[in-house]
Amino acid sequence: MSSEHKSRKAIVEIGGRLHERGFIAACDGNVSVRLSRNSVLVTPTAMSKGMMKPSDLVIVDMTGRKLKGRREVTSEIGMHLLIYRMRPDVNAVVHAHPPTATGFAAAGMALDQPLVCEVIIGLGQIPLAPYGTPGTPELAETLEPLVPQYDAVLMANHGVVTYGGDLQSAYMKMETVEHFARIALTTHILGRQQYLEDEEVDKLVAARQKYMGVNSAAPMPVQYSTSTPAARTKGSRHSESSDVLSTLLRS
Numbered sequence: 001m002s003s004e005h006k007s008r009k010a011i012v013e014i015g016g017r018l019h020e021r022g023f024i025a026a027c028d029g030n031v032s033v034r035l036s037r038n039s040v041l042v043t044p045t046a047m048s049k050g051m052m053k054p055s056d057l058v059i060v061d062m063t064g065r066k067l068k069g070r071r072e073v074t075s076e077i078g079m080h081l082l083i084y085r086m087r088p089d090v091n092a093v094v095h096a097h098p099p100t101a102t103g104f105a106a107a108g109m110a111l112d113q114p115l116v117c118e119v120i121i122g123l124g125q126i127p128l129a130p131y132g133t134p135g136t137p138e139l140a141e142t143l144e145p146l147v148p149q150y151d152a153v154l155m156a157n158h159g160v161v162t163y164g165g166d167l168q169s170a171y172m173k174m175e176t177v178e179h180f181a182r183i184a185l186t187t188h189i190l191g192r193q194q195y196l197e198d199e200e201v202d203k204l205v206a207a208r209q210k211y212m213g214v215n216s217a218a219p220m221p222v223q224y225s226t227s228t229p230a231a232r233t234k235g236s237r238h239s240e241s242s243d244v245l246s247t248l249l250r251s
């Protein structure tokens, strides 16, 4: 947890980066930081997150009640509070609509294939939560089963949410998700995906524990053991998911 002053400046800076990178348009997205056990600093509603001043941010308690701020809090505050309640290790949440990852979410496709080694080390897999109406408790409910295990989640027909021990790491995960989505999209354009072998994924799991420590919660990508890499082309990519997931290694 960091000081209110530092956190205000950090959220404004991250809002600018999300906007510059095209991860949000108009008044999209929201960013928050946990200030204390019972307070969260969060972006306001109806405002571009690329054009905020530190004084535009709002402080709410863990029930979403406003404690401080001239503006109204984001309507997606319920999602942020759910994540803080379920994950004591999380101190920052970033929600955006980066176009490629949101495209996967709108196509009903998770980013859960073992395609890129760095993504396996950094995030594991990125699951897809079912659709929930923004600004209603339904949105948080769709995320609830995924929050304990994952650090980045695609939200069907909506966007992406990422979170971490600090704002920098939560934001970096958003960049990783969008970058990986672009790579995955390229494999779809090429019409072929060559998954990493199970044993290679295992080595990355070991490396991940070394680099990320025990705080990292996201499971690894689905391990495909029924086909050879050469056979793992476009048509075979939607296969085992939750059954295999439940047996996967966790760090």
Ligand SMILES: [Zn+2]
Pocket: 028, 029, 076, 095, 096, 097, 134, 158, 159
């Ligand atoms: Zn949204």
